[in-house]
Amino acid sequence: MNPFIYVLSVNGLMFLISVIFYFFPPKKINSLYGYRTHxxxxxxxxWSFANGMFNKVLLKYAAISFVAAMGLAYAYPNLMTSWFPMAFLFFTLLVCILSTENALNEHFDKEGNRKTRK
Incomplete structure (x- = not known):
């Protein structure tokens, strides 16, 4: 498979999804669309805070992942036909989830109430 097509189908699709999430975030709590955890x-x-945070971080890191994967596909085309684009995708999602959860822990308590600033 062509490495550029592979990168476009994996990392390019994730970047496209991040753009859609950023410009069309979910308005109300739902079970289909958005950053959904209990x-x-x-x-x-x-809900609004978590989706706003996740969408910003996802857009940023999906763009970085896409550019890095395309650069590697150009520099090392044989290397990019293996698992590297999927690894970029996995680490992008991992960073986004951890960043969002850390921000939630800083701003909200376990019951979902905002923490007061001291």
Missing amino acids: RTMQNEDI
Whole structure:
């Protein structure tokens, strides 16, 4: 398979999804679309915060992943036909989830209430 097509189908699709999520975030809590965990679906405040944070981080890291994978596909075309584009995708999602969960822990308690600043 052509490495550029492979990168476009994996990392390019993730970047496209991140653009869609960024410009069309979910408005209300739902079970189909958005950053859905038990915690984020507790109330509208935490839902809006989590989806806003996740969408920003996803757009940033999906773009970085896409550019890096395309660069590697250009520099090392034989290397990019293996698992590297999927590894970029996996690490992008991992970083986005961990960043969002850390931000949720900083701003909300376990019940979904905002923490007060001291």
